[in-house]
Each structure stands twice: as structure tokens, then as C-alpha cells.
Amino acid sequence: MQSQDKAVLLAILEAAVDAIIVIDSRGTIQTVNPATSTLFGFSKEEMLGQNVNMLMPSPFREQHDGYLSNYLKTGEAKIIGIGREVVGKRKDGSTFPMHLAVSRMSIGDQILFAGIVRDITDLKNVQNQLAQANEQLEQRVQERTRELRAAQADLLKSERMATLGQVSGGIAHEIRNPLNAVRTSVYYLRNVQNPSPEKVAEHLERIDRQVSLIDNVITALSDIARMPEPAVIPCDVNDLLRKIVCSISMPRNIQVELDLPDTGLQAGIDPNQVSIVFRNLLRNARDAMPDGGVITLTGQADSENVVVHVTDNGVGIQPDDLARVTEPLFSTKARGMGLGLAISVAILKKNHGRLDVKSEPGKGTTFSVHLKPFLAEHTA
Known part of the structure; x- marks a missing residue:
């Protein structure tokens, strides 16, 4: 039965889509799965027996052994049992953002650590695109808010405050619908794991389209309020x-x-x-x-x-x-x-x-x- 369990665990290790790295208490790599080679570009033979800091850029490379030593002495965990976003380094020297989750294992009298690594490059790209979209949205909303305030001032001057209640209710209706669509896309981009580039583009285009609808409503309202004197x-x-x-x-x-x-x-x-x-x-x-x-x-x-x-x-x-x-x-x-x-x-x-x-x-x-x-x- 133990032999069968061992075979199942080995099969899981080999088939896992995330990189799995096992190190000892000194940071020496004991075993890796095929996904690790695919992610970092090193063969299994190049990694076995090497310090795991070979997969890290500076300054993480120099600090890693200190993290392990401090944990073994004090039990204070910074990654172990917690997981966090860190930076990995490939064989070709390129770096990438990754999520690292580390667990401690005791095999007989030996302490081992298993790290599960996931490349989050796509997620970071989506977050950056979303941040840019939010910044652009904020700028456009601020611009249009200034214009709307100016339009409201003109409405006051031209004694059209009697219709302001009707206008404000209409504005709320016309703007709330596209804002709900924007909110839905933002929620998707923030929470989906590994979205396809097509899905990212689809939702960013949707955000831009809905912001344009809001922009058109406010522009038209401004046009009404700022109608120039006719050249009769x-x-x-x-x-x-x-x-x-x-x-x-x-x-x-x-x-x-x-x-x-x-x-x-x-x-x-x-x-x-x-x-x-x-x-x-x-x-x-x-x-x-x-x-x-x-x-x-x-x-x-x-x-x-x-x-x-x-x-x-x-x-x-x-x-x-x-x-x-x-x-x-x-x-x-x-x-x-x-x-x-x-x-x-x-x-x-x-x-x-x-x-x-x-x-x-x-x-x-x-x-x-x-x-x-x-x-x-x-x-x-």
C-alpha cells in the first residue's frame, strides 16, 4: 500500500501544472517537478544539489539563507505557511512575478520545505492595465465633473433650476447603467485567475465604451446649458x-x-x-x-x-x-x-x-x- 501511495504522490508531482520545489534546511534543492524546469529554464540536473537562491534575483538571493536560518532559530515565518508575491529569475536572467507558498515537512529527523510556485505575469499585466484604465476613468470623470459643474452654474444664471430635479434624475439613470457595466468588468479583472488576453481586451474595451457613453451624456447636457447666442x-x-x-x-x-x-x-x-x-x-x-x-x-x-x-x-x-x-x-x-x-x-x-x-x-x-x-x- 505504501508503494502505491508513493507512486500516486510521484505521479501528482510529475503532473502538477505549478512548479514544486523541495529544499532542505540549508536551502539545497532536493527535488523539482517538470513544471519547475519549464518555468525557470533549468534542467532538473542543473538544479539538484544547488541552493534554491539560484532561482532568485538580488537582493532576494542574498537574503534567502538568512530567512531560513532565522525561521529555524525563532520559528518566525515570513513566507512559510503564509505565501506571498515574490520575484523569480530564469536561466536566461529574465525575472518574473510569482506567487510562492511554502510548507514545512518533517521526514524522520530531517526538516524539508516544499515550495509551490505560480507565474502571475498575466495577472500583474491585467492589474496594471486595470490601474491604467481606472486612472484614465478618474481623469475623465474629473474633467466631466468640472464641465457639469460649469453647466449647472449656467443653468442657475439662466433661471432653469426648475428642471434641475428632472435633469438630475435622468443623469442618474443614464450614468448608473454604464457605471454598473464598468463595475462588473472591474470585478472580473480583479478576481479572475489567469484570464486570456482576449478576455482582458474585451473587458477593457467594454470599460472604455461605457465611459464614452457617460461622456456623451454630460457633453450633450453641457451643450444645452452653454447654447451660444444666435446670429440672427x-x-x-x-x-x-x-x-x-x-x-x-x-x-x-x-x-x-x-x-x-x-x-x-x-x-x-x-x-x-x-x-x-x-x-x-x-x-x-x-x-x-x-x-x-x-x-x-x-x-x-x-x-x-x-x-x-x-x-x-x-x-x-x-x-x-x-x-x-x-x-x-x-x-x-x-x-x-x-x-x-x-x-x-x-x-x-x-x-x-x-x-x-x-x-x-x-x-x-x-x-x-x-x-x-x-x-x-x-x-x-
Whole structure:
């Protein structure tokens, strides 16, 4: 039976994936397994009978015998029975981080020590990459925090504190989800043993992608708060709409029809800013018709208003959502950020206009853009 047990132990020693080294009380190597040769580059014959400090770089090489002597005299363990991270040295002189666990054995009247060595190079690389990712994340969060604080100051100055509760709730929702994804990846990288390079890259890319989502939310909010004063000029709204329609890609199953008067749609606006409004409305109309349909742009004017209606025959908006569609960070789209209409409202307010909406679920939606005629704008 003892012979069989000995054969099993020898087989385990030979098959172990971690390096196993047995030394005596003077640090002399008594036996090693094949994994030790693979890890350090020395053959078994080159190691047997040598001091184990041959596998250590300075200053560990010079200190090792003192550790053993001190332990045998005082019983004070620094590695034995504890395990710790140390540095190993290969035959070619290169060094690598490793985890070393040492156990004491008594064979008759002889004291032996068995060390189990695991190469943790991959783990250290992951930790370093994670530290860099955390540092970059911290820097970006600090930058965006400063911008958000500046945006909040602008909100105070422009007396928009009434919407701050809605905005802060939306920010929490939009930022919490990507932060949870970042936290999941960080937990994985911190705790997984020997992750593959592909898995490491996958989680680092995931962290970067989620941080970009957070960055986009805060940037869009900053854009709303820091909207520059419009450069108002006389603008032919007909011509502006035709150019915008030509610039937006539409699926083949969606048609855009223009029903505009030949003259009379002359507004006093900043065309660059108001173009953003109409692009947002056309994209929303397109997205509201996944099965295709017709978007109609109609216009009318009187002495006080130039009005453009953007109408689709899509899915419509539920009554409970209709009053909230222009709120910052509120969206009825599965992947919408909820800022397009909020930005549009802010732009129109700067340009002395407004946005109205009517909708019937299942039949479609009409957004009405009210602008000031050029003459009224400049004689007021």
C-alpha cells in the first residue's frame, strides 16, 4: 500500500501544472517537478544539489539563507505557511512575478520545505492595465465633473433650476447603467485567475465604451446649458428645409413630402442652430416609422408667426408620455438618450420660437415649429 501511495504522490508531482520545489534546511534543492524546469529554464540536473537562491534575483538571493536560518532559530515565518508575491529569475536572467507558498515537512529527523510556485505575469499585466484604465476613468470623470459643474452654474444664471430635479434624475439613470457595466468588468479583472488576453481586451474595451457613453451624456447636457447666442439673419425657411431634407438619409420605404408656400416663409433666425431642430424632428419621424410611411412638411405664415409642421404617420406617442417628450433625458426610444428634443426646445427659445406637439397612438405625430418672421423680429 505504501508503494502505491508513493507512486500516486510521484505521479501528482510529475503532473502538477505549478512548479514544486523541495529544499532542505540549508536551502539545497532536493527535488523539482517538470513544471519547475519549464518555468525557470533549468534542467532538473542543473538544479539538484544547488541552493534554491539560484532561482532568485538580488537582493532576494542574498537574503534567502538568512530567512531560513532565522525561521529555524525563532520559528518566525515570513513566507512559510503564509505565501506571498515574490520575484523569480530564469536561466536566461529574465525575472518574473510569482506567487510562492511554502510548507514545512518533517521526514524522520530531517526538516524539508516544499515550495509551490505560480507565474502571475498575466495577472500583474491585467492589474496594471486595470490601474491604467481606472486612472484614465478618474481623469475623465474629473474633467466631466468640472464641465457639469460649469453647466449647472449656467443653468442657475439662466433661471432653469426648475428642471434641475428632472435633469438630475435622468443623469442618474443614464450614468448608473454604464457605471454598473464598468463595475462588473472591474470585478472580473480583479478576481479572475489567469484570464486570456482576449478576455482582458474585451473587458477593457467594454470599460472604455461605457465611459464614452457617460461622456456623451454630460457633453450633450453641457451643450444645452452653454447654447451660444444666435446670429440672427433673414432666412428663407423653404430653402433651409429643402437643404436639410436632402442631407438626411431615409430608408426606401419612407417618403418625405414638402407642402410649402412659394413665398412668405421668411424668418429671423440663426439657420445653423434651427437646422439642428429640423434634423432632430426628421430623424425622430423616421425612427417612429419602422415599417415605412410618409413624412410631410407643411408651412404657413402670418404677421406674427412662421410655422412649420413635421408630420409622420408612425407609431405615435402615448398620452402619458406626450407631456414629457421635451424633458431632458426622457426618451420613448429603446436606445434614445432623450436629449434631441430638449436641445431643440433650448435652440428655439434662444431664437424666440417654440415647439408644440400633437400625437395619436398608432396614427402618427405632428411637431410644430413656431418662428418669428424677420420683419417682426427686427421691429419689435
